[in-house]
């Protein structure tokens with residue numbers, strides 16, 4: 236840390252991303268990426284775009300928003316494009332929170348929420364999960380705070396229904412409710428249609444998980460036009476060209492390859508069922524997941540020990556040291572071959 240850093244940032248606890256190891260080849264089940272490559276159309280579109288990299292990208296993301304609007308049944312004015320959904324979330328915290336209006340979120344959820352809260356010096360309210368690790372919607376009624384909920388939640392994978400989210404929206408008409416749908420394509424139901432009814436709803440989605448574009452950095456915010464205008468106010472005050480040309484082209488091509496990605500999601504859900512059954516058979520308890528990962532614990536081996544032992548054997552999963560969940564590991568669902576290798580390795584470790 237230099238002596239020049241502003242005081243408020245000296246004690247920040249920054250977000251710690253999952254490992255992206257370069258030392259050896261792992262079966263990588265730790266950061267919820269897709270095990271499948273982008274569609275052939277995406278690869279083509281990216282290659283073609285390289286010709287034009289001397290020119291700035293379109294700050295309005297016109298073509299991508301038009302294609303997305305058709306695909307999602309909304310208008311382009313309902314869509315904000317971010318450099319990853321992390322940027323959409325960051326801009327939303329920046330735009331809608333201040334000293335008088337903080338943010339509430341589940342105490343066990345995406346690790347970036349408290350980091351943004353700290354960065355902006357907010358009064359945050361972490362709300363505990365129930366004993367079964369589900370989110371209790373009643374805990375979010377009539378809070379005088381903005382709210383962000385990952386649905387399905389991470390790292391539990393557990394889902395709230397659209398009706399439960401509607402109840403949260405109804406009881407907080409004067410606060411922004413952000414629904415982070417990073418994992419919605421793996422069996423969840425999107426709240427996107429609710430943006431027509433609620434002027435306080437911001438739905439966030441990403442191309443990083445179901446659309447195999449984690450490295451391209453692209454996410455969407457969906458809301459009524461005034462919220463989108465507010466996000467643009469922040470964007471045009473920080474980085475107007477936030478999405479690069481190749482990513483714009485990749486995103487548009489990805490939306491046009493929907494059936495390819497639908498197939499991939501179906502395979503992930505099948506492999507999730509396979510892995511859940513196999514782990515349950517080995518004595519694990521596995522939370523009911525609607526995401527491309529599962530959260531599992533075993534009565535005979537701690538989460539950290541399992542994580543370290545798997546790593547020694549070439550398989551990376553994610554462990555969180557947070558007390559309530561330190562018994563668990565989070566396992567990204569990969570190909571069937573990867574999941575079979577995982578199960579065999581865990582069998583060996585347990586015996």
Ligand SMILES: *Cc1c(COP(=O)(O)O)cnc(C)c1O
Pocket residue numbers: 267318319320321322345385389415417440441442443449452453454
């Ligand atoms: C992965 C993830 C994101 C971030 O996705 P990017 O689009 O890659 O920035 C946001 N929210 C949750 C809950 C996630 O798991």
